[in-house]
Amino acid sequence: MSFHAFSFSRLAIVAGLALWLSVAVFNNLTDPGTNHFHIGNTLSMILLDNEKILGAALRWRAWPAQWAKVTLYVVAGFQVVISLLLWHAAFTYALAWRQMSRATLVLARNRAVIALTCFQLLWFAFICGGLWFGYWIKQGPIQSVHMTLILIGLCALLLVQGEPIYRNQEVQ
Known part of the structure; x- marks a missing residue:
């Protein structure tokens, strides 16, 4: 694989995730009602109120729905930071691609690994928090989105960490 193809493929993946997360933040800030509703349902565990058996022993974990806004x-604050980390890594990949610099490519990879690890931690926090509040019982589609994002982040991490075939050769 050529240097340009290697660096561009990583640039595309990291920039794509940065764009996706940036749009998610924008949506969270311009349409907070949707997420207040879902976060409120999760924190308050209100969807389990009519259940006699499912989640009955978990109800003590419920928080007031008013915590949804905070x-x-x-979460949006963390998403902003992580999207900035992803954009920073993408910009560094663009520099490496443009300059054909192996040193800049290594720097971009390091930045991308940090950004993607933070991306992973965000979605693991969602999965663990959701598990704590029993969202898997009545909010399966939301849990599926979070699990899908963990898998996408894992694939991106594996791609970013892949060694180029010319790793011991100088490009410049």
Whole structure:
């Protein structure tokens, strides 16, 4: 694989995830009601109120739904930071691609690994938090989105960490 193909493929993946997360933040800030609703349902565990058996022993974990607003803005703050880390890594990949610099490529990879690890931690926090509040019982589609994002992040991490075939050769 050529240097340009290697660096461009990583640039595309990291920039794509940065764009996706940036749009997610934009949506969270311009349509907070949707996420207040879903976060409120998760935190308050209100969807389990009519259940006699499912999640009955978990109900003590419920929080007031009013915490949804604060929770959303804390999450959006983390998403902003992570999207900036992803954009920074993407920009460094673009520099490596343009300059054909192996040193810049290594720097881009390091930045991407940090950004993608933070991306993974965000979605693991969602999965673990959702598990704590029993969202898997009545909000399976939301859990599926979070699990899908973990898998996408894992694939991106594996791709970014892949060694180029010319690793011991100088490009410049």
